Amino acid sequence: xxxxxxxxxxxxxxxxxxxxxxxxxxxxxxxxxxxxxxxxxxxxxxxxxxxxxxxxxxxxxxxxxxxxxxxxxxxxxxxxxxxxxxxxxxxxxxxxxxxxxxxxxxxxxxxxxxxxxxxxxxxxxxxxxxxxxxxxxxxxxxxxxxxxxxxxxxxxxxxxxxxxxxxxxxxxxxxxxxxxxxxxxxxxxxxxxxxxxxxxxxxxxxxxxxxxxxxxxxxxxxxxxxxxxxxxxxxxxxxxxxxxxxxxxxxxxxxxxxxxxxxx
Numbered sequence: 045x046x047x048x049x050x051x052x053x054x055x056x057x058x059x060x061x062x063x064x065x066x067x068x069x070x071x072x073x074x075x076x077x078x079x080x081x082x083x084x085x086x087x088x089x090x091x092x093x094x095x096x097x098x099x100x101x102x103x104x105x106x107x108x109x110x111x112x113x114x115x116x117x118x119x120x121x122x123x124x125x126x127x128x129x130x131x132x133x134x135x136x137x138x139x140x141x142x143x144x145x146x147x148x149x150x151x152x153x154x155x156x157x158x159x160x161x162x163x164x165x166x167x168x169x170x171x172x173x174x175x176x177x178x179x180x181x182x183x184x185x186x187x188x189x190x191x192x193x194x195x196x197x198x199x200x201x202x203x204x205x206x207x208x209x210x211x212x213x214x215x216x217x218x219x220x221x222x223x224x225x226x227x228x229x230x231x232x233x234x235x236x237x238x239x240x241x242x243x244x245x246x247x248x249x250x251x252x253x254x255x256x257x258x259x260x261x262x263x264x265x266x267x268x269x270x271x272x273x274x275x276x277x278x279x280x281x282x283x284x285x286x287x288x289x290x291x292x293x294x295x296x297x298x299x300x301x302x303x304x305x306x307x308x
Contacts, residue, residue: 049079050101051086056305057094058241059087059144066102072157073113077131084138095244096142097237098165099149108156108179132157133189140164140193141260143253145244149237150174150215151230160190162223163197166256169237170215171230176223177212196263198222246304250287254278 050062061083063070070076087093100106117128139146139161148165150158155177162168162176178194180187187194187207195203202221206213218224228236244252258278282288287303294301 047079048076049083051083053090053093056245057092058097058245059090059093059095060097060099061087063098063100063106066100066104068110069104069107069153070100070102070158071107071110071113072132073110074128074131076110077135081131081135081138084135084142087144088138088142093144094249095241096144096146097149097241098139098146098161099237100151102152104152104158105150105154105174106156106158106161107153108158109185114183129189136160136164136189136193141256143256144249145252145256147237147240147244149233150224151233153177155179156187157190159223160187160193163190163193167240168218168224169226169228169233169240170218170224171233172215172227173230174215174218174224174227175212176215176218177210178207179210181208182210194223248287248291248301248303250285251282251291254282 046064048063048065050064051059052062053059061080063076065071065076087096117125120128145167146165148162148168150162150168150170152171152173153175154162156179159176159178178187191203191207194207198206198221205211206221213221215224215227219227226236258275261274287301290303291301
């Protein structure tokens with residue numbers, strides 16, 4: 045049986061997770077979701093992994109939920125439906141809060157959960173041919189477990205429009221509203237992804253993890269005295285850390301810091 049999720053880790057510590065159900069437009073079912081979760085756990089625990097790229101084989105990035113899978117769930121009990129929903133919610137949470145920087149390469153259509161995967165990544169590069177749609181309401185469903193991440197990416201105003209209208213929008217519109225960071229020609233997608241990966245590899249792994257964690261912390265609070273104090277505590281801790289010290293020393297000594305290896 046063909047693996048529906050492929051994982052490759054190169055010598056630099058760059059992991060590539062590839063959705064591999066091109067015959068069904070990389071649609072999610074319970075098996076794909078479970079495999080993605082297990083691989084994200086594996087990547088989180090692998091200290092050699094420094095950057096994670098999310099990609100897909102075939103013409104589509106992901107069509108969202110597999111309709112055959114959803115049809116099977118129609119006969120599920122409430123408890124079984126809850127278990128399935130929690131699995132998908134867990135997938136989005138694990139991707140969103142992965143401590144390593146994540147780069148999504150969206151080469152084609154991203155619908156429903158495919159938009160959710162994109163929204164959970166730190167950097168999203170899209171082909172000019174990519175299209176996006178929060179299509180759930182067309183099926184009598186709602187963009188439920190992905191909504192916190194989509195809302196964080198595009199804001200409440202745009203989230204209201206596109207979750208309610210289920211309009212298909214192109215890559216330039218996705219960039220305008222904040223879902224996508226850059227749009228490139230289809231033939232340049234991989235090269236642009238590699239360019240960003242190389243940029244990320246120049247940075248301190250611990251510092252990037254710290255930045256992500258701090259941004260998540262800020263999203264849960266208003267800008268109050270506690271938040272200001274927390275930002276001070278965290279920068280003080282980073283400055284005292286081994287990588288913090290190494291980064292400052294390398295800058296003063298006009299040399300590359302220790303974490304830069306095999307970077308073009």
